[in-house]
Amino acid sequence: MTLARARVPSGPPSSYRHDLAVYESPEQLVAVAAPFLRAGLAAGEAAVIAVEDSCAGLLLDALGDDDGIVVVERNGVYGTRAPAAITAFRKLAQERISAGHSRVRVVGDTDFGPTAREWLEWQRYEAVINQALRTQPLWGLCVYDARRLPDQVLEAGLHTHPHLVSEHGRRPNPDYVEPADYLRSLPVPVEPMEATEPLLQVDDVSDFIGLRHAVGERLAGLGGDPDRVEDLHLAIDEMSSNAVRHGAPPVQLRLWASGDRVVCRISDRGSGMDDPFAGYGPAHGTDLSRGGMGLWLARQLCDNVDVIDAGAGLTIRLATALH
Template identity: 60%
Template sequence: MTGQSAVARTRPPHRYLHDALLYDSPAELVDIAAPWLLEGLAAGDAAVVATSAATADVLRDAVGGEPRVHVLERGDVYRARTPTAITTFRSLAEQRAAEGISRVRVVGEVDFGPTERDWLEWQRYESVINEALGGWPLWGLCVFDTQRLPDPLLESALRTHSHVLDGDGGRAPNPQFTEPAAYLRSLPVPREPLEETVPRLEAGDVADFIGLRHAVAAELGTVDAPRDLVEDFLLAVDEMTSNAVRHGGPPVSLRLWVGGDRVVCTIRDRGPGFDDPFAGYGPAHGDDLSRGGMGLWLARQLCDHVDISAGEHGVAVRLTVRLG
């Protein structure tokens, strides 16, 4: 890796704050988060709530229906793919800046999903945004219900937020915070059982890129799924295969599996790889999209899971999309 990561190069000259509140009851949530929002309004900040409907209702009541506290649908902010959530928060900051507001306070509550595989994407996100939003005029207070969330997610909350708010509403440095690059590198690449079965399609040494694309498209054409989903996945496969051919080392190989609930494609090359744990959470060349470097960024937006493994035998990029 050379120079700053892609997400760092896109920063305006401001500073992002990323705090956590682990609460035991709705009363504790209200006692800390509601004054935090109102203090922001008094200081001239915008105040936004992007949480579950239940949490939003509690906070709305606690601030007395204050109209300047904007409640957003959680699904409109924390969308299915984590890079889209990053883009959404950046857009929110830009909109408020255009209105003359210098900072946006956001009470956020991620929907981590039902499985550990889903959790992982959002655990990555909570760490990545320390870098991806690092220069944006946002102050995030991420709230975690200790009575509902499993221990691994509560532990992750403490490792991904540099400051915590305590029961008295005080803000303190978090000694359990782990630098984002180190935390991201510590996360596992999950096992994919489909990779242990016979693939639907296998290309051992990609030479005919156009022919391979037609072969992948033909296999995906048999999948019972919305066409938009299939086309998006094909585009992600195209981008990652093209990246491997251009930037990796030969031979480049591809294997495709179709399961009952998901499609998986793994692209391998023998190149030296790269060591940027933030790769794909922003275009490689920042806002200048004319310079390219969008492949992994697009793949992360088009797929439910993007897993990268690098070692002495090269690099593997695994793309997964859920069906239906």
């Protein structure tokens, strides 16, 4: 698929800004990030530092004492899953605006994890937040350590940030790709366990209650962390229910397990879903009474969620570690 180059800025008016700075030394990070935060403080904006501890210390030394500076633990903001990070940034914006600041500037350093599977989840996140945070009074400066991050992640950063920042200033990013186009271009990862014999196979779900019990019995025998197993069971329950209610028969389920990981694939023959942003927030915004929370919940409960629409129905693939 050819990625569509965006005009910068594009889309509806937005208060959210999403910039990228690639650095090769702590000194270079400070040279870029400190002026960014200092300018915000001078304008009455809050300055939030969400980077690893050594870099946070260098930034604090460069900025000095100021009541507008907030240092947050990096993993406390980004957490382990993208929907939690989006929720954390919305909450952060609300708190700082309520404290009297006009906007919130954030220098953030995402922990992309050690594997390509984890990188993919955060690549998706970097594209999604252009849409998910578009109305928030936030100005994010994502800082990427070129010495540490793999080429795949660095390339993703160049496709997901509308502006680039360096010691020479801020400029539009010619490599930025419209978020929906970028998300659709990402590959569906191969899941090796799907080539093995499933632990549970249901070819036409007709008894939803019976399916729930059957899944629960299989998961209970795996000996994993009880909280993780319970989270996965709830996510499978939500996605199976969605397939029955909103898809078309037959609804099929496959469950695989290894010594440390579980994969579940739920498919239906409905009209599919061409929304690359689905599940990164409730479908109906803050009105949770209207439902639409199933995929959003699954993304928070599982390590990996893949939405696969190949033109013959919809498949949701869930995966999570047992420990």
